[in-house]
Amino acid sequence: MSYNLVWFKRDLRVHDHAPLLHASRNGPVLCVFIIEPSLWAAADAATQHYLFLRESLLDLDIALRKRGGGLCIEIGEAVDVLDRLWHEAPFKTLYSYQETGNWLSFQRDLAVQRWCRSHGLKWHEFAQFGVVRRLQNRDLWKAHWEALMAEPCLDPPSCDWIAAPQPPILPDPQALGLIQPDPPQRQIGGRRQGIETLRDFLFDRCGAYRGGISSPLSAPTACSRLSPYLAFGCLSLREVVHATRRQLDVLPSNDVRRVGLTAFVSRLYWHCHFMQKLESEPELEFTNLHRGYDGLREADWNPAHFQALTSGQTGWPLVDACVAMLNQTGWLNFRMRAMIVSVASYPLWLHWQPVGTWLAQQFLDYEPGIHWSQMQMQAGTTGINTTRVYNPIKQARDHDPQGHFVRHWLPALRRVPKEWLFEPWRMPVKLQQQCGVIVGVDIAEPLVDLECATRQAKARLYQVRGRAEVKAAKAAIVEKHGSRKQLTRRRKTKVAAGDWVQTQLEF
Numbered sequence: 001m002s003y004n005l006v007w008f009k010r011d012l013r014v015h016d017h018a019p020l021l022h023a024s025r026n027g028p029v030l031c032v033f034i035i036e037p038s039l040w041a042a043a044d045a046a047t048q049h050y051l052f053l054r055e056s057l058l059d060l061d062i063a064l065r066k067r068g069g070g071l072c073i074e075i076g077e078a079v080d081v082l083d084r085l086w087h088e089a090p091f092k093t094l095y096s097y098q099e100t101g102n103w104l105s106f107q108r109d110l111a112v113q114r115w116c117r118s119h120g121l122k123w124h125e126f127a128q129f130g131v132v133r134r135l136q137n138r139d140l141w142k143a144h145w146e147a148l149m150a151e152p153c154l155d156p157p158s159c160d161w162i163a164a165p166q167p168p169i170l171p172d173p174q175a176l177g178l179i180q181p182d183p184p185q186r187q188i189g190g191r192r193q194g195i196e197t198l199r200d201f202l203f204d205r206c207g208a209y210r211g212g213i214s215s216p217l218s219a220p221t222a223c224s225r226l227s228p229y230l231a232f233g234c235l236s237l238r239e240v241v242h243a244t245r246r247q248l249d250v251l252p253s254n255d256v257r258r259v260g261l262t263a264f265v266s267r268l269y270w271h272c273h274f275m276q277k278l279e280s281e282p283e284l285e286f287t288n289l290h291r292g293y294d295g296l297r298e299a300d301w302n303p304a305h306f307q308a309l310t311s312g313q314t315g316w317p318l319v320d321a322c323v324a325m326l327n328q329t330g331w332l333n334f335r336m337r338a339m340i341v342s343v344a345s346y347p348l349w350l351h352w353q354p355v356g357t358w359l360a361q362q363f364l365d366y367e368p369g370i371h372w373s374q375m376q377m378q379a380g381t382t383g384i385n386t387t388r389v390y391n392p393i394k395q396a397r398d399h400d401p402q403g404h405f406v407r408h409w410l411p412a413l414r415r416v417p418k419e420w421l422f423e424p425w426r427m428p429v430k431l432q433q434q435c436g437v438i439v440g441v442d443i444a445e446p447l448v449d450l451e452c453a454t455r456q457a458k459a460r461l462y463q464v465r466g467r468a469e470v471k472a473a474k475a476a477i478v479e480k481h482g483s484r485k486q487l488t489r490r491r492k493t494k495v496a497a498g499d500w501v502q503t504q505l506e507f
């Protein structure tokens with residue numbers, strides 16, 4: 001008996017799952033997830049990613065078994081596993097989503113494509129996000145995104161399942177060489193947790209979105225916190241867009257939550273906008289988007305600066321507090337991520353690539369397309385974005401005026417008076433002794449003078465930017481990667497309150 005193989009990757013759900021639906025229409029279905037050792041040995045992989053994945057896979061297996069199927073877990077390199085399965089019992093078609101992943105997964109997909117061709121096998125790949133493969137022109141991209149999001153979400157199909165052994169056996173992280181600590185307060189994986197998070201945000205927390213997402217104090221509850229569930233595909237982007245728009249449709253016009261939800265939808269659009277950049281240019285994981293910036297920071301690698309940053313010892317309290325929070329939770333809000341990269345790229349003058357690899361491990365929601373595009377944008381190497389340099393002392397004054405965040409994550413600073421909290425190295429020695437916090441002993445002393453080092457860094461960047469050939473090359477980058485107009489307003493259709501809960505958010 002021939003069958004269809006559905007290869008789950010970062011799309012760990014049965015709802016709104018095109019490969020599963022199309023496979024079910026073509027005959028019996030075997031659902032497979034492949035744990036690929038080479039991907040887990042990569043520098044951007046971390047224990048927390050694997051544990052979140054494991055939780056999501058167990059949840060997916062339950063959802064499949066509820067419907068009569070189950071998830072078959074295979075361990076090995078994708079081509080080897082597919083080849084083995086095919087030799088054991090040839091399948092007629094391979095179904096999966098397209099993946100805009102890191103360089104390794106891109107190469108893996110090319111190898112799978114070659115393998116399929118050599119076996120005369122059809123591989124149906126579907127677009128999971130508003131990302132267009134082999135995009136020729138960005139002009140129609142927004143319309144494409146809207147059209148994809150306007151399509152109805154797909155119900156889980158009834159399938160003629162091929163049984164999977166029960167329960168799925170998932171190796172421990174150590175067996176894959178993953179040794180990083182798991183942040184004790186990280187989010188838990190799985191679709192059920194994802195739905196809870198979405199409901200909680202749309203019905204309750206979204207009121208704080210506007211005005212609450214920039215401060216690291218309010219952001220953990222004001223932001224949706226959906227990023228890991230989107231990154232691992234526990235929720236589809238389209239079902240989040242649908243649920244949000246339905247909620248928008250039922251909220252009164254003067255409801256404060258409308259502003260937040262509208263801003264939230266534009267971020268869901270950004271999600272794909274940034275991923276498109278990596279899809280169109282996979283090399284941007286390693287090379288400057290604007291090649292005119294090559295050589296800007298490469299030769300100046302400073303291991304002491306990198307060590308201070310990654311161990312939360314820069315001496316700038318807000319930066320170190322953010323690193324402490326990352327270690328505990330695996331998450332930071334956008335503004336604080338941008339600030340960390342800015343501090344790394346300007347006063348500490350570190351190249352974005354190793355910093356980005358370290359942060360990829362730290363962020364539970366690591367999504368290569370967003371991550372590497374943002375890394376380059378914040379480091380000033382895209383050549384098309386405004387240079388944003390965040391001063392960590394000003395950011396602390398603006399977003400943590402009472403010092404609650406800094407004191408919470410850096411207990412050593414709890415006894416430092418408020419006037420000195422964001423610049424403790426300026427504290428008179430006598431005061432340091434009085435409050436029992438000695439700079440250089442209990443807390444780090446900054447490695448560089450912030451103002452002076454930032455000024456020098458900007459000057460070096462502007463020098464490159466000013467070159468005629470660098471200016472000339474900008475237009476082609478804008479043409480290929482630049483966003484076009486703002487999102488057009490969607491025509492509204494009224495639906496009854498609560499409709500979406502039943503129709504969209506099922507496990």
Ligand SMILES: Cc1cc2nc3c(=O)[nH]c(=O)nc-3n(C[C@H](O)[C@H](O)[C@H](O)COP(=O)(O)OP(=O)(O)OC[C@H]3O[C@@H](n4cnc5c(N)ncnc54)[C@H](O)[C@@H]3O)c2cc1C
Nearest residue numbers: 223224225226227267270271334337338365366367371374
């Ligand atoms: C250097 C740097 C690296 C980043 N790396 C990642 C990453 O690996 N994965 C990731 O999901 N986000 C990344 N972001 C974007 C952003 O910080 C996170 O999406 C956000 O903090 C996740 O929290 P949330 O889901 O509560 O966000 P919300 O504000 O609730 O946003 C909802 C969703 O919109 C998308 N989104 C939000 N902001 C952005 C943005 N600026 N660009 C693109 N998409 C966005 C995400 O999918 C997010 O889950 C990065 C930002 C920076 C500055």
